[in-house]
Amino acid sequence: MAERERRHTSPTGGVFIARSKVLSDADVQRALTRLAHEIIERNHGLDGVVLMGLQTGGVWLARRLADLLHRIDPAAEVPVTTLDVAFYRDDIGLRPVLPEAVTDIPLDLTGRTVVLVDDVLFTGRTIRAALQALHDYGRPRAVQLAVMIDRGHRELPIRPDYVGKNLPTRRDEVVDVSEDGVVLGDLVPKGAGPKGPGSKGLVR
């Protein structure tokens, strides 16, 4: 299944209905540019910085951030890695969990500063799983978190270091982040069944 299609389809069957556009494509680009500058400022340059896009929604954002970082500091080489946290999730067995892509971390993370990149920060459980997964790839000097949207409803003590936009939401709403912008909407179940709980897995 295509990435976008997969994110819009719930395991129980449901359709994403867009309600309002929160950020335009230009807004997303501006927010990313700001995040890139913040990453350089916070780390006093880009020495040892590695971007890690979380599959699947964080990957294109990580690649865009790397392009922007390169434009700001052409001398710096910032590797982009990708991580799929499926095998580290704490809801295995509670709902369908399958990896969407193969993790790609071809370098030792020990001593590096890893910037996790994801599109939407919600309960924080994906990030918890990512922190546990990182542990199996080495011991980074520091781990930071960059997200395009922080939608609240945290269930764990996790906060982002870099935020594109804080977006207050209802739990059952769905946030879709793409290169075309950020859209708030609802997941409408197919048929007349009760509304399923908003799942981070679909929304990312």
Added chain:
Amino acid sequence: MKHLLSIDDLGADGIEEVLRLTASFVEVSSRAIPKVPALRGKTVVSLFFEDSTRTRLSFETAARRLSADTMNFAVASSSVKKGESLRDTVETVEAMGIDALVVRHGSAGVPQQVASWIDASVINAGDGWHEHPTQALLDCYTIRTELDRPFDSLHVGIVGDVKHSRVARSDVLALTALGARVTLVAPGTLLPPSLEGWPVEVAHDLDEVLPKLDVAYLLRMQLERQEDGLVPSLREYSACYGLDIARARRLPEHALVMHPGPMNRGVEITADVAALPRTVITRQVANGVAVRMAVLFLLLGSGVVA
């Protein structure tokens, strides 16, 4: 999906899903710490009524890399020797609180029977002459990653003792489901009495078939069945169907040589062919762990109902 008893349980889509998932577990297996917490707290038991090296070790390694607990049931030192029935044995093991049972048995259909008795997931690790589904899955994964060509453009020759081979049965089902063309190459005595319903071609002359193959899949000559007089002598079998270096040269440049193991060197394959770069037998074994991780995760962890 609850059990994996036959390749037919999966269908083409299910096979594709396993192969896709296997790539993730190959990545896990390549790491300095090749272990993920996905199946923490699950217990996987191997119940092998027949000898095995690679399959049993492969399943146990797979379960441990998923952080599941493993128990190994050694039939030779168990109450089976006191005459405990299969059903009582299985129900006793299940009462310990297990999540999956990996079953190998000399009789076809035992895993199906076991699955009907218990709630845990049952994985068929080889039943008689019937099926060995995880072997077929790891063969498909190996062919896909080594050749990187679509299955519907591939021609696979399965050579040797098809009659007694559960590997051949599962491989025929899996490869044809994915669209590959399969030719069985064997003397008439080593073919099943009926091939009705099998979407395969049959040939008796290996030398003629070899240049047309993308994969030469050699089956183990089951030496323990030699008394049956199905071939005049092992030497004659090797002369007609054994893959030696001269025959291997007849294969196209890119073609693979595969074998499910254990090899009878000098019978179905010579030692120098086993050492060729195109011979991917050890890669089959390595991929076997990742494929079994994928199967265990699909059955016990993913929550995906197929």
